[in-house]
Amino acid sequence: MSETQNSNNYTRMNGGIVTYLKQSYVVMKNEIVKFTRGKKMLLFTALIFLVLILLTAVPYILGEGLSDNATELAASYSSFIALIVLLFATLFASTSLVSEFEERTALILFTRPVKKSSILLGKLTASMVIGIAFLAFYYVFTSVVSLAVAGSVDATLLTSFGLAVLYLFCMVGIALLISSVMKKGSTATIITFVMSLLIFSIVSTLLGAYDVENWWLPDIASGAIYDVFGFTFGGMIPAVTVDLVQTSGVFIAWGLITTLIAYFLFKRRSF
Amino acid sequence: MTSEYPIELINLRKEYGTFVAVDDLSLKIKKNSFTGLLGPNGAGKSTSLKILTNLTTPTSGAVEINGINVTKNSWEALLTVGTVVETPEFYLYLTPRETFRYLGQLLGMSSESIKYETDTILEKVKMTQWADKKLGTFSKGMRQRIALGQALLNNPDIIILDEPTSGLDPRGMAEMREILKTLRSGSKDLTVLMSSHMLHEVSDLCDHVAMVDHGKLLVHDEIDRILGDSESRTVIVKTVEKPDNAMVEKISEVSNVASARLYDNGIEIRFKGGKSEQMNLFNTLANMNITVYSMSEDSNALENKYLSLIKDSR
Numbered sequence: 079m080s081e082t083q084n085s086n087n088y089t090r091m092n093g094g095i096v097t098y099l100k101q102s103y104v105v106m107k108n109e110i111v112k113f114t115r116g117k118k119m120l121l122f123t124a125l126i127f128l129v130l131i132l133l134t135a136v137p138y139i140l141g142e143g144l145s146d147n148a149t150e151l152a153a154s155y156s157s158f159i160a161l162i163v164l165l166f167a168t169l170f171a172s173t174s175l176v177s178e179f180e181e182r183t184a185l186i187l188f189t190r191p192v193k194k195s196s197i198l199l200g201k202l203t204a205s206m207v208i209g210i211a212f213l214a215f216y217y218v219f220t221s222v223v224s225l226a227v228a229g230s231v232d233a234t235l236l237t238s239f240g241l242a243v244l245y246l247f248c249m250v251g252i253a254l255l256i257s258s259v260m261k262k263g264s265t266a267t268i269i270t271f272v273m274s275l276l277i278f279s280i281v282s283t284l285l286g287a288y289d290v291e292n293w294w295l296p297d298i299a300s301g302a303i304y305d306v307f308g309f310t311f312g313g314m315i316p317a318v319t320v321d322l323v324q325t326s327g328v329f330i331a332w333g334l335i336t337t338l339i340a341y342f343l344f345k346r347r348s349f
Numbered sequence: 350m351t352s353e354y355p356i357e358l359i360n361l362r363k364e365y366g367t368f369v370a371v372d373d374l375s376l377k378i379k380k381n382s383f384t385g386l387l388g389p390n391g392a393g394k395s396t397s398l399k400i401l402t403n404l405t406t407p408t409s410g411a412v413e414i415n416g417i418n419v420t421k422n423s424w425e426a427l428l429t430v431g432t433v434v435e436t437p438e439f440y441l442y443l444t445p446r447e448t449f450r451y452l453g454q455l456l457g458m459s460s461e462s463i464k465y466e467t468d469t470i471l472e473k474v475k476m477t478q479w480a481d482k483k484l485g486t487f488s489k490g491m492r493q494r495i496a497l498g499q500a501l502l503n504n505p506d507i508i509i510l511d512e513p514t515s516g517l518d519p520r521g522m523a524e525m526r527e528i529l530k531t532l533r534s535g536s537k538d539l540t541v542l543m544s545s546h547m548l549h550e551v552s553d554l555c556d557h558v559a560m561v562d563h564g565k566l567l568v569h570d571e572i573d574r575i576l577g578d579s580e581s582r583t584v585i586v587k588t589v590e591k592p593d594n595a596m597v598e599k600i601s602e603v604s605n606v607a608s609a610r611l612y613d614n615g616i617e618i619r620f621k622g623g624k625s626e627q628m629n630l631f632n633t634l635a636n637m638n639i640t641v642y643s644m645s646e647d648s649n650a651l652e653n654k655y656l657s658l659i660k661d662s663r
Contacts, residue, residue, distance in 0.1 A: 183439065183440060185404070185435060185437035188402075189403065193424055348399075349405060
């Protein structure tokens with residue numbers, strides 16, 4: 079398809095890959111503006127600060143202070159990452175598709191020459207960009223504290239960050255899938271939260287109890303974000319060997335499959 | 350690509366379970382026409398427009414815009430189309446200017462084009478002073494004007510409107526109609542398809558009308574021809590002289606006049622024939638030294654035709 083010139087003398091776009099990516103980028107920018115101007119952003123930022131303040135201040139309040147072991151310190155901070163990612167997906171990604179229908183903005187957006195795949199890609203990218211920004215802030219804060227208290231930073235922190243990003247992709251995919259079928263944003267949020275926190279845990283516990291492999295479940299795989307430090311907390315908790323390839327594969331597979339299903343459901347969805 | 354009939358509905362059928370919303374509907378909208386899609390609630394108007402704007406898919410049949418199948422290739426089909434379907438909502442955290450920028454960027458417009466079009470359109474829809482206020486603070490009427498504005502953003506060749514004055518207060522309705530009138534008069538190549546169940550609105554704005562009921566097309570033609578099919582027409586005549594019974598009596602005796610009566614500071618005249626007979630009537634009244642300063646068609650004319658067609662279809 080070629081570009082066409084209209085009477086207003088501007089060139090109408092063609093339908094190639096560049097246009098497709100440009101439209102995704104425009105959708106992503108709008109999603110980021112939506113996040114930054116919304117109350118959820120404020121709430122989530124406050125939550126992150128609260129977690130970091132508690133992790134840093136409580137040991138001093140209890141008179142112990144933070145550990146001067148860089149690995150122990152990094153492990154203690156990273157133990158909350160999986161929960162933070164889960165909350166992020168619940169708060170942000172779970173409403174991103176359903177809100178277009180619920181808030182009737184689909185009547186403006188979907189009647190434009192914009193492919194639904196562009197919209198989905200834009201929303202997925204926006205969730206990833208904001209999520210990564212929050213994670214980066216969390217890990218940078220951890221590194222700064224580690225430098226100040228332990229005098230060094232455990233290099234494994236970078237591996238943990240990489241796994242956290244992949245887990246974010248996995249959880250955003252699941253949230254988008256739920257968002258693509260729900261009628262109300264509030265329902266999508268609740269189901270994403272319950273599914274991620276409760277259903278996966280029940281399934282993985284039951285599978286574990288019956289000696290069935292459960293490593294492929296996101297909640298089990300997410301343990302690697304902390305386990306990667308191999309820290310045992312004085313031998314009380316046995317160290318777990320992390321298979322980085324397998325764990326990364328689990329996150330990527332969940333992210334890709336759920337996003338693809340979300341796309342097909344979103345594409346077929348009528349207003 | 351443009352054709353003589355830029356909008357075509359071809360044997361369109363849409364089922365929701367056992368309910369048939371659109372039933373084998375075929376309709377060709379002529380280029381540069383302003384067509385009103387009339388029908389009672391549940392007649393299939395909105396469903397047809399939703400299929401046309403790719404918000405839903407047909408059970409069978411097809412819709413084409415400029416010869417391009419909307420369901421199969423919505424991207425290309427909607428490239429030159431502006432739409433206002435139902436009462437759309439906006440991203441309430443954005444201002445009108447930001448909204449137009451967002452939609453303009455999606456359409457691949459340059460920053461200069463977006464700025465120029467935004468300023469022009471906001472003036473056209475009388476929202477310039479609200480350009481930088483958050484949409485969340487706007488009334489329904491203001492949002493509807495922005496909705497119409499965004500439909501004009503890519504300088505479309507085709508505009509599809511689904512009950513554009515629905516839910517507005519009388520002032521909002523009047524303002525919206527004024528804007529639509531300026532669109533109609535101001536544009537060179539513009540085809541408009543507008544659904545409504547307000548007959549006077551269609552009568553006021555449209556030159557063509559398509560009436561549907563139970564998802565089927567009852568009639569589609571120029572409004573004048575549809576009304577001309579009737580055996581008689583009714584006009585309201587306003588005269589400089591104060592109308593009285595003697596004047597009414599004189600008019601009653603004019604050939605083709607079926608009846609005349611005093612009506613709302615004027616005279617309601619029912620006569621046989623179409624436009625040429627109406628022109629003859631005007632001349633006859635002038636020859637009778639009755640100074641006519643206004644002769645308007647009775648707004649009930651379309652309603653009568655509509656009601657008779659709806660009645661026949663049931």
